[in-house]
Amino acid sequence: MxxxxxxxxxxxxxxxxxxxxxxxxxxxxxxxxxxxxxxRSLTDKPIGAxxxxxxxxxxxxxxxxxxxxxxxxxxxxxxxxxxxxxxKEAGIKVIPVVATxxxxxxxxxxxxxxxxxxxxxxxxxxxxxxxxxxxxxxREAVSIPVIAAGGIADGRGLCAAFALGAEGVxxxxxxxxxxxxxVCDPWKQKVLGAKDxxxxxxxxxxxxxxxxxxxxxxxxxxxxxxxxxxxDDLEGMYAGSLKRAVEGDMENGSVMAGQIAAVVRxxxxxxxxxxxxxxxxxxxxxxxxxxxxxxxxxxxxxxxx
Amino acid sequence: MxxxxxxxxxxxxxxxxxxxxxxxxxxxxxxxxxxxxxxRSLTDKPIGAxxxxxxxxxxxxxxxxxxxxxxxxxxxxxxxxxxxxxxKEAGIKVIPVVATxxxxxxxxxxxxxxxxxxxxxxxxxxxxxxxxxxxxxxREAVSIPVIAAGGIADGRGLCAAFALGAEGVxxxxxxxxxxxxxVCDPWKQKVLGAKDxxxxxxxxxxxxxxxxxxxxxxxxxxxxxxxxxxxDDLEGMYAGSLKRAVEGDMENGSVMAGQIAAVVRxxxxxxxxxxxxxxxxxxxxxxxxxxxxxxxxxxxxxxxx
Numbered sequence: 279m280x281x282x283x284x285x286x287x288x289x290x291x292x293x294x295x296x297x298x299x300x301x302x303x304x305x306x307x308x309x310x311x312x313x314x315x316x317x318r319s320l321t322d323k324p325i326g327a328x329x330x331x332x333x334x335x336x337x338x339x340x341x342x343x344x345x346x347x348x349x350x351x352x353x354x355x356x357x358x359x360x361x362x363x364x365x366k367e368a369g370i371k372v373i374p375v376v377a378t379x380x381x382x383x384x385x386x387x388x389x390x391x392x393x394x395x396x397x398x399x400x401x402x403x404x405x406x407x408x409x410x411x412x413x414x415x416x417r418e419a420v421s422i423p424v425i426a427a428g429g430i431a432d433g434r435g436l437c438a439a440f441a442l443g444a445e446g447v448x449x450x451x452x453x454x455x456x457x458x459x460x461v462c463d464p465w466k467q468k469v470l471g472a473k474d475x476x477x478x479x480x481x482x483x484x485x486x487x488x489x490x491x492x493x494x495x496x497x498x499x500x501x502x503x504x505x506x507x508x509x510d511d512l513e514g515m516y517a518g519s520l521k522r523a524v525e526g527d528m529e530n531g532s533v534m535a536g537q538i539a540a541v542v543r544x545x546x547x548x549x550x551x552x553x554x555x556x557x558x559x560x561x562x563x564x565x566x567x568x569x570x571x572x573x574x575x576x577x578x579x580x581x582x583x
Numbered sequence: 584m585x586x587x588x589x590x591x592x593x594x595x596x597x598x599x600x601x602x603x604x605x606x607x608x609x610x611x612x613x614x615x616x617x618x619x620x621x622x623r624s625l626t627d628k629p630i631g632a633x634x635x636x637x638x639x640x641x642x643x644x645x646x647x648x649x650x651x652x653x654x655x656x657x658x659x660x661x662x663x664x665x666x667x668x669x670x671k672e673a674g675i676k677v678i679p680v681v682a683t684x685x686x687x688x689x690x691x692x693x694x695x696x697x698x699x700x701x702x703x704x705x706x707x708x709x710x711x712x713x714x715x716x717x718x719x720x721x722r723e724a725v726s727i728p729v730i731a732a733g734g735i736a737d738g739r740g741l742c743a744a745f746a747l748g749a750e751g752v753x754x755x756x757x758x759x760x761x762x763x764x765x766v767c768d769p770w771k772q773k774v775l776g777a778k779d780x781x782x783x784x785x786x787x788x789x790x791x792x793x794x795x796x797x798x799x800x801x802x803x804x805x806x807x808x809x810x811x812x813x814x815d816d817l818e819g820m821y822a823g824s825l826k827r828a829v830e831g832d833m834e835n836g837s838v839m840a841g842q843i844a845a846v847v848r849x850x851x852x853x854x855x856x857x858x859x860x861x862x863x864x865x866x867x868x869x870x871x872x873x874x875x876x877x878x879x880x881x882x883x884x885x886x887x888x
Contacts, residue, residue, distance in 0.1 A: 378780045379845065398703075399713040407779055408704040408713040410734030410743065411842035415779040418846065421883040429715025438715065438743035440875040441867050443882070474712055474720040475683045483809060504788060506811035537716035540684065541723065560872050562746050567861075567868040570745040577748070578726040 303330030331356030377405025397428030417443025433558020608635030636661030682710025702733030722748025738863020
């Protein structure tokens with residue numbers, strides 16, 4: 279969640295028992311250092327950071343996080359091969375985000391401590407495989423822990439992810455609306471109001487597809503992509519689009535969110551989300567398969583009453 | 584599974600406790616009648632049929648199925664509004680396949696008995712929403728039973744689908760490789776050998792995206808689609824592509840399969856698949872969430888041994 283997940287959200291998530299992640303994508307070094315120190319002043323629990331490997335400052339950020347001895351690093355948009363020795367030497371847990379089983383196997387060979395297997399339903403940069411298809415395949419292929427991401431916003435998703443083979447889950451979209459998330463309120467309102475068909479993938483042609491909520495920007499991107507506009511002109515459109523959204527322009531910015539925004543209807547705090555998700559998942563996991571089906575049937579009929 | 588799911592597979596699935604579906608898409612009326620009668624000679628259990636609503640013969644097939652008093656009809660690629668009264672009057676259970684929550688609500692209003700909520704990981708004609716995102720949203724929106732489809736080939740998928748809100752599952756890809764499926768053996772071998780990234784969606788530009796296994800045909804389609812080839816020329820490529828695959832041309836035909844082909848490595852019989860899937864799902868559902876995580880951790884470590 280580049281330009282969104284800062285010390286406020288990360289510390290709240292870690293303090294509540296999760297692993298909060300500070301998103302370093304597109305950020306300046308002093309901001310990263312400031313946020314890590316701030317998060318550590320807010321919680322004694324482990325704190326993680328995400329390094330966007332396409333970021334021109336990735337190498338400097340990687341070194342800074344090693345110097346700061348951040349507890350865990352997740353990586354996206356590339357291979358962390360150049361930074362793994364550095365991070366491992368600093369005692370940092372390295373958890374690459376992968377979109378295919380082949381990537382997961384490569385990351386394990388390189389010495390990754392775990393992988394985040396992220397389905398295409400996620401918000402932001404996405405691959406083609408869905409969580410339902412990716413997680414079981416990755417689980418069968420690697421011996422390190424598999425953390426599922428994409429399409430998970432509640433206990434149903436957590437329980438499903440564990441049934442598919444995950445040992446943990448990463449949630450982004452659900453945390454966009456919590457009190458401690460400093461993203462602008464119009465963005466939160468757009469997530470709270472989203473229907474399941476309100477997200478769209480742009481940039482498929484460029485090799486860097488991104489999922490966000492439909493708006494003027496996304497529709498215009500898609501129109502030009504389908505019309506085979508010159509890639510350079512498209513790059514011009516994408517450039518700065520996340521910054522515009524972060525600054526509050528919900529029509530001309532890239533308002534990233536996952537498909538699961540459809541079931542996100544509450545704000546709450548990070549602690550409330552985490553306890554609700556675990557409570558709901560535990561309740562579901564305590565049901566046998568007939569009882570699960572009966573519960574789902576009851577929930578349907580309740581709509582009639 | 585147009586041109587694939589015939590009386591042999593449908594009867595075997597129904598006889599094993601599932602609901603076997605005869606795929607009528609692209610088929611002639613006499614073939615449909617022959618297959619329904621044949622299936623009924625092979626099992627006393629209920630038999631279903633799928634009507635592909637874009638099929639030019641859809642109206643005649645709809646009438647024939649009513650006359651034959653088929654037990655259940657699933658529909659795809661359109662709205663069954665014109666045929667619902669006919670089918671309901673014949674005592675047929677009508678189960679439309681939907682790709683969005685809005686479609687599911689519309690189908691419920693029209694009097695559908697249940698919906699199949701199919702994620703984009705499925706093979707053949709697909710929508711944009713994944714099973715993880717679609718099923719919980721549909722479950723919250725309709726009071727009729729929700730059957731999950733897309734990305735389900737084993738007990739992990741069944742358990743996950745039920746956790747997400749489904750009361751049943753539809754599986755296609757897993758049944759492609761069973762003994763009773765009459766699809767050509769090269770197709771079965773391609774599914775058995777598929778990696779998770781071996782499927783691709785063609786036809787996104789045409790509004791009728793289809794997922795199949797990568798081959799010369801699919802790569803050529805994608806190349807022309809990205810190059811914005813004249814839609815008429817593209818239609819020319821798609822025309823007859825399923826027939827070519829069914830006739831054994833694995834390079835120039837549309838070899839439809841879902842992403843979950845990645846975990847399909849066995850043939851077996853329909854009865855074996857159904858009992859294995861239920862057994863595995865029951866075992867998973869009997870674990871609490873910590874035990875599920877521990878099981879997944881063990882499965883990972885077993886690869887090391």
